[in-house]
Amino acid sequence: MKCIKQFCLVTSVLVANLACDNQKNTSEAAKTTTVAADTTKVETPKLTKIQFYETEHDFGKINEGEKVSHKFKFKNVGDAPLIIQRTNTSCGCTVPTHTKDPVPPGGEGEINVEYNSKDREGKIEKTVTVIANTEPQATELKIKVFVLKKIKGPYNN
DSSP states (O other): OHHHHHHHHHHHHHHHHHHHHHHHHHHHHHHHHHHHHHHOOOOOOOOBOEEESOSEEEEEEEETTOEEEEEEEEEEOSSSOBOEEEEEESSTTEEEEEOOSOBOTTOEEEEEEEEEOTTOOEEEEEEEEEEESBSSSEEEEEEEEEEEOOOOBTTBO
16 A cells, blocks of 8 residues: 555656756746747838839730730839739739839839730730739729721631
């Protein structure tokens, strides 16, 4: 019986000791996490303002198979460098390219939009979404075109 009491006493001491060490380690981990969180600062780009000279362009009538392009010019009218993060289109027939370098306040840039009318006909409207460090973050540009159907005959395919 004496052995059982000694065993229980030793076991209790060991469990209490482990609990204290575990609490100490948890406390140290929390301190480390807090320090790491305090030293890691994520910089978000400052917001600016973009002003397009036009947000819509109508190409008019073109023949099926033609490629047309238009430059949408813009100005940074804010106080921070303007960074265009990406441009999205509603279709693979419309390909935008944009200024890659930051545009300083007061500076100008452009988004070139090329439309390929291959295998298309009729009234077409496409949208290009510009994502930048602006408020609002997304700006939409629109192109319109009327594609005339290619007439197949004995002299053309």
